[in-house]
Amino acid sequence: MSQNLFNKVWDLHSVGTLPSGQTQLFIGQHLIHEVTSPQAFEMLRERKLSVLHPDRTIATVDHIIPTQDQARPFQDLLAEEMMSAIEKNCREFGITLLDLADHRQGIVHVVGPELGITQPGMTLACGDSHTSTHGAFGSIAFGIGTSQVAYVLSTQTLAMQRPKVRRVEVNGELGPGVFAKDVTLYIIQQLGVQGGVGFAYEYAGDVFDRMTMEERMTVCNMAIEGGARCGYVNPDETTVEYLRGRPMAPQGDDFDKAAAWWLSLASDSDAEFDDVVKFDAADIEPTVTWGITPAQSLGVSQAIPSVSSFPESEHFLIGEALEYMGLTEGQPIEGTKIDVAFVGSCTNSRISDLQEAAAIARGNQVAEGVKALVVPGSQQVARKAQEEGLDKIFREAGFQWRAAGCSMCLAMNPDKLQGAEVCASSSNRNFKGRQGSPTGRTLLMSPAMVAAAAINGVVTDVRKMAEPAAV
């Protein structure tokens, strides 16, 4: 019987049906971090439970850590308390922790893939909504709440409702200066922030076939912003080659056997889906958000839409968004002044993201009055970037080069916007107050677009900037 990947992997991991009608789903790989785990471990202690499969959970620290002064104890005593909690919990329950002293530490959705922990055919859960990132490998990967973290720790399972599956195809060829980030923002704008509720997304088509793993991760990362619980890309040779040699992936003969199994998981050619939508790559421009939800975006050559162009039920929300952002209907988005530029986050902080930003930054200078920072996604990414001299390129251009962590994506660490600052950001959310100031404003875009904005001091069409010739 033909099946799509989602159904193959779901069926493989189904333990049974619970009285409520939900599936008891085995979770093959569990990732935890310091923010959503403390209360979960307390739940285990209260109920005198142990961790069922300690080797199936791996921990890292990313959200609350500083990216500058990382000396312990942290200046932020609450952050220090959370660090101590995860250290103690992992020690007591026998879980591997990639803490700051471990050279593999970094943002959870960067380290899982780069260490070969994330593999096709797994179900993967983490107390973080951007867990959908790992779906890039052809896994079912989704975010969970703290109570659910306790369920996975103690039973290695969750109670889950089986979603429908929508195939989202993007065909054709992306133009120059158009990146994976633009693809994911475009899809969300087209389908809406709630379009994916009740669905898992299979991302397919020419554009995805051609994408690297890092690009696939960027798209899957933001599946949740479009309401989809998870998103995935079918495993192929690109997936296999990425995983070859990674420390926690199968090795030697086992690798070849695993690769054959991984490829067999891809959706059958005549697999059925609950819905199919198709997009044309030619319609996608470098994209910038103008509002306070990730769906409120437009192509960089376009003008801010008018309130009246939206359905009447949206008028209040759109007006509120424009007022908050300090933008006007009909105004071109290009030329919008920025105060801060941030390259980082689990969406866009991998080596290829840094390379794309560096290609724009090289030989240029950050505009006067703009604070620009680059935060690699992991210590491993940072080392690779340093080997390639990217850190030097950024510093010479006037960007700050930081240590790995979630940083300015989400205001849980010292990296925050101040007052009504406008930030060109390669992160994933532009909600009010997201980046640390209740009045701060976020413009989401690709790393190359962030670098272009940093240099010009305003939102810039990166296609108009010449890349310096390689030396």
Add this chain to the structure above:
Amino acid sequence: MQKIEEITGSGIPLLLDDIDTDRIIPARYLRCVTFDGIGEHAFEDDRKQDPSHPFDNPAYQNASVLVARRNFGCGSSREHAPQSLMRWGIKVVVAESFAEIFFGNCTSLGIPAVCASPDDLAKLCSAIEADPTLDITVDLEGLTVKFGEASCPCTIPDSARNSLLSGQWDFLSQLLEDKDGIAATAAKLPYLSGSWS
């Protein structure tokens, strides 16, 4: 665990779309190792910017029925969001629609999250604004929301409804039961058994 068949309390209206988890509980309050005290910080930044915010209105201080609109709870998977609402005093949420992870978190905490139509939500809010002490009953058995003389239908996915009605909304005891089933499933997974068929 307690069976949840109906909840009665006064209401608090928050008729806005796309209220995300960063607004429900600002990220700086996620720097904690317990959920104690998190109720005070619900909507803190929205409240600072809007002195007339419902959560600061004395008329609504004892409310336990939160009324919202579309895509309530979008954004993060942080359980801190429903925890802060629960610890503020909310026992049930009636909205046009919910973000999925938020909905799942509410159910795990025994907070029914039910849906009603925009028109009915508007009527419900008008009723609350006219009389903040009005008792509202969300009936999970009959799938209705009663407010004064009026009532409207509401919906909730069957699995969540069953969990709440049967008192099995704390999934942990159910999940712990089938130890053999869990082991059997694990044994079939090539990446765990090491036998790649």
